[in-house]
Amino acid sequence: MAQYSRVSGNVGLITLQNPPVNALSAAVRQGIVDTVKRALGDPEVKSVVICGQNGVFCGGADIREFGTHMTGPPLVPMIHAIEMADKPVVAAIEGVALGGGLELALGCHYRIAHTKAKVGLPEVTLGLLPAAGGTQRLPRLTGLPAAIALITTGRQITTAEALKLSIVDQVTDYSAVDTAVKFAKSVAERSLDGRRVSERPCPCPPDVDALFEAAMQKVRQSARGAIAPVACVQALQAAATMPYALGMQREKELMATLFTSGQARALQYSFFAQRAVGRWSLPSGARWDGSKPRPIRKTAVIGLGTMGRGITVSLAQAGLSVIAVEAQEKPLKEAQQAISGMLQRGAKRRGGAPPLDLITYSANLQAVADVDLVIEAVFEDVALKKQLFQHLSAICKPEAFLCTNTSALDIDLLASQSRHPELVVGMHFFAPAHVMKLLEVVHGSRSSPEAVATAMNLGKQMGKVGVAVGNCHGFVGNRMLKPYLEQGLFLLEEGATPEMVDGALEEFGFAMGLFRMSDLSGIDVGWRVRKGEGLVQPGASVRVRQGRRYSPLGDLLYEQGRFGQKTGRGWYRYDNRHEAKPDPWLNNFLEDYRARHGLAARRIECQEVLERCLYTLINEGFRILEEGIAAGPEDIDVIYVLGYGWPKHRGGPMYYASMVGLIKVLERLEHYLRAHPDVPSLQPCSLLRRLVASGSPPIHKWRKIIKKTQSHL
Ligand SMILES: CC/C=C\C/C=C/C(=O)SCCNC(=O)CCNC(=O)[C@H](O)C(C)(C)COP(=O)(O)OP(=O)(O)OC[C@H]1O[C@@H](n2cnc3c(N)ncnc32)[C@H](O)[C@@H]1OP(=O)(O)O
Numbered sequence: 001m002a003q004y005s006r007v008s009g010n011v012g013l014i015t016l017q018n019p020p021v022n023a024l025s026a027a028v029r030q031g032i033v034d035t036v037k038r039a040l041g042d043p044e045v046k047s048v049v050i051c052g053q054n055g056v057f058c059g060g061a062d063i064r065e066f067g068t069h070m071t072g073p074p075l076v077p078m079i080h081a082i083e084m085a086d087k088p089v090v091a092a093i094e095g096v097a098l099g100g101g102l103e104l105a106l107g108c109h110y111r112i113a114h115t116k117a118k119v120g121l122p123e124v125t126l127g128l129l130p131a132a133g134g135t136q137r138l139p140r141l142t143g144l145p146a147a148i149a150l151i152t153t154g155r156q157i158t159t160a161e162a163l164k165l166s167i168v169d170q171v172t173d174y175s176a177v178d179t180a181v182k183f184a185k186s187v188a189e190r191s192l193d194g195r196r197v198s199e200r201p202c203p204c205p206p207d208v209d210a211l212f213e214a215a216m217q218k219v220r221q222s223a224r225g226a227i228a229p230v231a232c233v234q235a236l237q238a239a240a241t242m243p244y245a246l247g248m249q250r251e252k253e254l255m256a257t258l259f260t261s262g263q264a265r266a267l268q269y270s271f272f273a274q275r276a277v278g279r280w281s282l283p284s285g286a287r288w289d290g291s292k293p294r295p296i297r298k299t300a301v302i303g304l305g306t307m308g309r310g311i312t313v314s315l316a317q318a319g320l321s322v323i324a325v326e327a328q329e330k331p332l333k334e335a336q337q338a339i340s341g342m343l344q345r346g347a348k349r350r351g352g353a354p355p356l357d358l359i360t361y362s363a364n365l366q367a368v369a370d371v372d373l374v375i376e377a378v379f380e381d382v383a384l385k386k387q388l389f390q391h392l393s394a395i396c397k398p399e400a401f402l403c404t405n406t407s408a409l410d411i412d413l414l415a416s417q418s419r420h421p422e423l424v425v426g427m428h429f430f431a432p433a434h435v436m437k438l439l440e441v442v443h444g445s446r447s448s449p450e451a452v453a454t455a456m457n458l459g460k461q462m463g464k465v466g467v468a469v470g471n472c473h474g475f476v477g478n479r480m481l482k483p484y485l486e487q488g489l490f491l492l493e494e495g496a497t498p499e500m501v502d503g504a505l506e507e508f509g510f511a512m513g514l515f516r517m518s519d520l521s522g523i524d525v526g527w528r529v530r531k532g533e534g535l536v537q538p539g540a541s542v543r544v545r546q547g548r549r550y551s552p553l554g555d556l557l558y559e560q561g562r563f564g565q566k567t568g569r570g571w572y573r574y575d576n577r578h579e580a581k582p583d584p585w586l587n588n589f590l591e592d593y594r595a596r597h598g599l600a601a602r603r604i605e606c607q608e609v610l611e612r613c614l615y616t617l618i619n620e621g622f623r624i625l626e627e628g629i630a631a632g633p634e635d636i637d638v639i640y641v642l643g644y645g646w647p648k649h650r651g652g653p654m655y656y657a658s659m660v661g662l663i664k665v666l667e668r669l670e671h672y673l674r675a676h677p678d679v680p681s682l683q684p685c686s687l688l689r690r691l692v693a694s695g696s697p698p699i700h701k702w703r704k705i706i707k708k709t710q711s712h713l
Pocket residue numbers: 020021023059060061062063064075096098099100101122123126128129130131132272275276
């Protein structure tokens with residue numbers, strides 16, 4: 001909907017009304033068409049202002065309409081009619097002008113924005129391109145290099161930056177609407193020559209071919225199979241080489257291929273999934289809307305290794321005061337220096353001053369006595385953490401929340417060390433903690449809804465996407481990783497090489513295959529985890545442990561001192577720090593190993609690599625759903641996309657399974673189980689069977705069936 005009024009005598013004011021972000025639904029588009037017509041036809045009206053209600057200009061096209069039969073007036077002619085109007089039209093930008101919202105503003109003759117507003121064309125993040133003229137108008141204003149950067153990344157920028165790039169004409173600290181109305185009055189009689197962006201030439205640098213070649217190479221490298229960034233470059237190429245009308249035609253054709261693509265659907269699913277996880281629920285029935293978070297003012301971080309430093313930075317950047325504790329003076333000094341550097345670099349990037357004053361450093365645990373919430377990030381050692389929880393419970397005020405940054409340990413066990421187990425939750429950050437957006441908030445059996453709500457809210461303040469998960473070894477993310485990694489090792493035993501397995505996974509879209517990832521995180525780290533699980537038997541290469549198939553390959557590499565990148569050798573060789581090269585030593589080692597165990601190497605196809613690695617990971621996801629460790633498939637998908645490098649344009653593992661077809665996943669698991677009956681992770685989970693038996697319903701219907709499954713348990 002759009003409301004029309006006449007203000008200040010002769011300014012027609014059009015207000016978009018579609019809470020919460022005034023998305024351009026069919027009704028809003030119809031409202032704009034009608035009100036623009038009315039304003040242009042009213043002889044009393046000399047100029048027009050378009051704004052959005054509740055301090056938000058417009059969040060773009062209504063994404064919820066994309067999967068439906070779209071009705072209502074289309075955006076392109078609507079915006080064209082505004083641009084061709086013979087009365088000046090001014091966009092008053094408050095809050096955000098994103099996607100179709102910015103494209104609407106670009107069709108106006110002037111743009112006035114509030115200093116705190118953000119603008120951008122994020123369509124690429126939804127698998128689309130700005131197809132309401134964005135790819136044709138933006139470069140005409142900003143020049144090609146800036147337009148390429150903005151459209152291929154979807155980056156949202158401040159209005160200060162937008163002013164420099166000529167995207168907006170004026171920035172104000174006052175009400176953008178009032179300023180725009182005044183401005184509209186002042187330009188009422190002014191000629192519109194030069195104000196219609198589509199009529200301007202697209203400025204082309206002399207080396208335009210090289211510019212596009214470089215842009216294409218960059219997106220192909222970083223997009224890892226995503227088609228939208230490539231289409232964005234192609235549309236911009238059209239802006240540079242064709243007249244506006246033909247460029248618009250090209251934009252439309254490119255959009256048509258993207259609009260119905262599986263990638264766009266997956267990315268749009270992911271958009272809503274990232275918002276859905278905020279509406280968490282616990283097996284007890286407690287929910288986000290019935291649980292109030294407690295306000296947190298003072299925090300503490302214990303242990304200033306890599307994780308503790310990242311968490312401290314993230315808390316300070318969120319404006320919270322932090323007591324940063326490290327027991328030894330020398331590491332404390334080192335951490336202080338490192339954290340200051342991180343904050344300074346962050347401030348340079350974001351603008352503003354680094355929040356150094358918010359952090360107090362201490363070597364004394366007593367310093368945390370009056371904080372509201374502690375996050376401990378000491379070494380992943382259960383005895384150490386247990387002891388720390390006993391100390392914290394004695395030192396902290398009784399109402400303080402005690403959070404543990406653990407990637408796998410038992411939250412209930414740690415909570416049992418505290419006098420207030422209801423105030424204990426896991427906050428599993430991902431490295432680097434000041435960069436990665438994912439946060440697993442782990443509720444133990446005694447964690448109160450208030451504690452979960454507080455940790456989720458704190459995560460949001462820190463700019464994270466929190467996902468509430470249940471307590472089990474490895475929680476959601478790391479637990480699902482286990483069968484995936486295990487399959488990688490089994491494939492090596494059967495004849496694959498690390499580069500072949502990684503190649504298949506990277507071709508699928510992972511940023512890094514599993515062996516390169518293992519080299520990066522450290523083969524010693526995985527070894528320590530397996531040791532904790534009682535799986536490591538130094539010197540032994542027995543292939544059955546705890547009654548099931550086990551590959552000791554990782555342990556054998558560990559015993560050789562091959563820890564991965566940090567030692568220059570792992571599954572690969574690293575002559576410089578980051579470049580993984582196939583290592584002939586490793587191939588000989590694998591051949592010896594196979595010979596020793598009487599294993600015949602066979603040719604393994606990429607499809608088998610993908611099916612075994614991904615379907616076992618997905619199968620574990622179904623177990624997690626069945627057990628109520630994750631409340632819904634969206635939770636798992638968000639964790640995998642934001643924390644584990646799952647290709648965004650494939651939605652997440654559970655979404656991927658729904659696209660591949662649950663029946664196919666089930667059949668292939670059964671097929672591989674027949675070949676490897678000693679691998680329990682290939683045993684299809686009963687929830688998967690149940691979903692297939694109920695006709696493989698679409699993913700949004702799974703929760704209902706999961707609930708029924710749980711009630712049978
Ligand atoms: C036919 C196409 C022709 C032309 C091309 C044009 C294409 C487009 O315009 S595509 C849309 C481009 N816009 C975006 O990508 C913006 C997406 N939204 C956001 O980035 C953020 O929501 C926000 C910055 C606008 C607001 O952020 P925040 O304040 O943190 O709130 P939330 O993200 O939680 O959002 C609140 C609420 O609004 C829903 N929502 C947001 N944007 C849209 C939208 N464009 N369409 C539909 N719904 C939208 C969001 O899902 C939240 O609701 P739920 O919690 O119920 O999911």
